[in-house]
Amino acid sequence: MLDKKSPLPMYYQIEEDIKQKIDSAIYSERETIPSERELSEQYEVSRMTVRQAVTNLVNEGYLYREKGKGTFVAEKKIEQPLQGMTSxxxxxxxxxxxxxxxxxxxxxxxxxxxxxxxxxxxxxxxxxxxxxxxxxxxxxxxxxxxxxxxxxxxxxxxxxxxxxxxxxxxxxxxxxxxxxxxxxxxxxxxxxxxxxxxxxxxxxxxxxxxxxxxxxxxxxxxxxxxxxxxxxxxxxxxxxx
Amino acid sequence: MLDKKSPLPMYYQIEEDIKQKIDSAIYSERETIPSERELSEQYEVSRMTVRQAVTNLVNEGYLYREKGKGTFVAEKKIEQPLQGMTSxxxxxxxxxxxxxxxxxxxxxxxxxxxxxxxxxxxxxxxxxxxxxxxxxxxxxxxxxxxxxxxxxxxxxxxxxxxxxxxxxxxxxxxxxxxxxxxxxxxxxxxxxxxxxxxxxxxxxxxxxxxxxxxxxxxxxxxxxxxxxxxxxxxxxxxxxx
DNA sequence: CAGTGGTCTAGACCACTAC
DNA sequence: TAGTGGTCTAGACCACTGT
Known part of the structure; x- marks a missing residue:
């Protein structure tokens, strides 16, 4: 699944994998993704590492969390505005x-x-x-x-x-x-x-x-x-x- | 220093304390703040908890990190724009x-x-x-x-x-x-x-x-x-x- | 009640910087 | 070489949600 010897950090590889699963509708919009404990078993990393990946995706707007319920896939952006600052x-x-x-x-x-x-x-x-x-x-x-x-x-x-x-x-x-x-x-x-x-x-x-x-x-x-x-x-x- | 019994999480109390020290120039602009290991001793919390506080302040623009060198206080915003979205x-x-x-x-x-x-x-x-x-x-x-x-x-x-x-x-x-x-x-x-x-x-x-x-x-x-x-x-x- | 995310610990090894 | 932030582990207890 993940390349533990890669120079890319584990949390980054997990982010990319989750984004890919959202794109291919393996995780669908408004549905929960597996819990942090499940993901840490799947990827064979600690829960804190999964959390770092998920937190980044939440900050980027791909996912959102609800206390006691789970982590959900956000709806896709309708129109992509130019992100951030550009020349x-x-x-x-x-x-x-x-x-x-x-x-x-x-x-x-x-x-x-x-x-x-x-x-x-x-x-x-x-x-x-x-x-x-x-x-x-x-x-x-x-x-x-x-x-x-x-x-x-x-x-x-x-x-x-x-x-x-x-x-x-x-x-x-x-x-x-x-x-x-x-x-x-x-x-x-x-x-x-x-x-x-x-x-x-x-x-x-x-x-x-x-x-x-x-x-x-x-x-x-x-x-x-x-x-x-x-x-x-x-x-x-x-x-x- | 910190109230370990407070319902406010430790990392949040640390954030507020660091912000206050920036405002009162105990930590000055462009200077390093104490290292994460020092802060974790000062506040008597683990380094990961300090890291969570510092990471939040970096994301909010109060601090910035340089690999191998340290964490620095960013210059104050000149004019405060209305942050985020408002009615x-x-x-x-x-x-x-x-x-x-x-x-x-x-x-x-x-x-x-x-x-x-x-x-x-x-x-x-x-x-x-x-x-x-x-x-x-x-x-x-x-x-x-x-x-x-x-x-x-x-x-x-x-x-x-x-x-x-x-x-x-x-x-x-x-x-x-x-x-x-x-x-x-x-x-x-x-x-x-x-x-x-x-x-x-x-x-x-x-x-x-x-x-x-x-x-x-x-x-x-x-x-x-x-x-x-x-x-x-x-x-x-x-x-x- | 079991399951979830939120918080926290006490370690560890790495790459990078400065001396 | 010593110190820094970057990454990661394997646990822990909490408050909150649903049944």
Whole structure:
């Protein structure tokens, strides 16, 4: 059943096996799966190891537990929203569109007050400001301004940001983005936006501002994006309990 | 230190103690906390119990671990976004505004095709449609249409939805909302919306559509909200790793 | 009552990091 | 080499659900 010599941990192998059994309807929706004690006999591991696997699947939404009754298979997600955070490039890929960019401006500046605050910067620190038009299937989709502290990514040049900034950074540094705070609002296109996005002035714009944090909480970037509302909807999943 | 006789589990008491030590800077940002083995001696519990507490705090973003090095305190969140999912009533309360409603329409109808699909309903099922204007500090903030399967909340009446629908449902049923899928887009106000929201036609509207699921995956409601963009921004936190 | 998940113990070996 | 988190064991008692 399980490969005890595999470098993959037992709990992970159990997770994959249970997910596969859900997919193939061996465990069906709204039905219980075997109890933790039964599973620990089947897989020949301790109950705590089974529990670790089941707990992870509960956190990911595949299963849910009811005290005294058992562990049940949750109903399948109807529509899969893009899970978590994605770059523009990844986002478009998931939507089945190809993406490209046009660099309008690449400068190093002292940060404006709101950026300085959002990036928790000291007085004399500088930031990159990268101003781009983002295309999806060769049509304008968004205009985007990205602010990144120079101290975090020293030596970045214009040629490095023609494609995905994340790709460049992942090649050259070991940063892991952990989470982000997003602010989403609706506005009306001004003349500059209208021209850059090839829409009429006064058309609707979906404005998304994101502040990304690394694992240790260091603010890494502020991205201000203005999307064409006729082409873009923002989809996400949120959890309560 | 800990109350071993408390009905609160040990790992929970440890979580609270560590959080308190972070707040009071006994454990400071970017510094390690004591190792799991040290903590298990301090609290006089097994290492697995300490691990359960620490794992929860890592998942909540208070701590992060680095293999071979230790467990570190993450930097504080700069701005606290409303965590998870909230009703309009809860949302406005967190923003320091009072909320009220005006019921425009309360009917039982066969669901339109998109609602039927999003609520996974069989052929002959009916839904409540609740159409309301939502006020914040007595000014119009949003117009909202809520669709709930009659089978899930039988017997709901007009008088039950003057305030918070969630409050009514929590009083009468034992449902727990687990997660939701949200779609956010920007539009331009049409004449009806402009009149209801007391804005000029062609003003920006932030449109949010939410499908909420219960713990077992049953779709519970679809809410279509149109917010005045001049008064409302949507703020959320998203996670990657 | 027997069975379930929730909590907890007192060990163990591993891979990784820092010195 | 010593210390860290990552994984795992083989038990235990509890509160809760159903019959």
């Amino acid at each position: 523009f490039t990844e986002d478009m890929k998931q939507r089945g569109m190809n993406s490209s960019s046009k660099l309008l401006d690449f400068t190093i500046i002292p940060p404006p007050a709101d950026i300085k605050r959002k990036l928790s910067l000291e007085e004399e620190r500088q930031v990159y400001e990268i101003h781009r038009i983002r295309y999806a299937d060769h049509q304008p989709m968004a205009v985007e301004r990205t602010f990144i502290p120079v101290a975090l990514v020293p030596g970045m040049q214009e040629k490095d940001v023609y494609g995905s900034i994340y790709e460049y950074i992942e090649k050259n540094h070991d940063y892991t983005i952990h989470k982000a705070t997003q602010m989403i609002e609706a506005t009306i296109a001004d003349e500059e936006q209208a021209e850059l996005l090839d829409i009429v002035p006064a058309a609707a714009i979906l404005h998304i501002e994101r502040t990304s944090l690394l694992q240790d909480g260091t603010p890494f970037e502020v991205v201000k994006s203005s999307y064409r509302a006729d082409r873009y909807k923002f989809i996400s999943e949120i959890h309560r309990s | 309009f009533t809860e949302d406005m309360k967190q923003r320091g505004m009072n909320s009220s409603s005006k019921l425009l329409d309360f009917t039982i109808i066969p669901p339109p095709a998109d609602i039927k699909r999003k609520l996974s309903l069989e052929e002959e099922r009916q839904v409540y449609e609740i159409h309301r204007i939502r006020y914040a500090d007595h000014q119009p903030m949003a117009v909202e249409r809520t669709f709930i399967p009659v089978a899930l909340v039988p017997g709901m009446q007009e008088k039950d939805v003057y305030g918070s629908i969630y409050e009514y449902i929590e009083k009468n049923h034992d449902y727990t909302i687990h997660k939701a899928t949200q779609m956010i887009e920007a539009t331009i106000a049409d004449e009806e919306q402009a009149e209801l929201l007391d804005i000029v036609p062609a003003a920006a509207i932030l449109h949010i559509e939410r499908t909420s699921l219960l713990q077992d995956g049953t779709p519970f409601e679809v809410v279509k909200s149109s917010y005045r963009a001049d008064r409302y921004k949507f703020i959320s936190e998203i996670h990657r790793s």
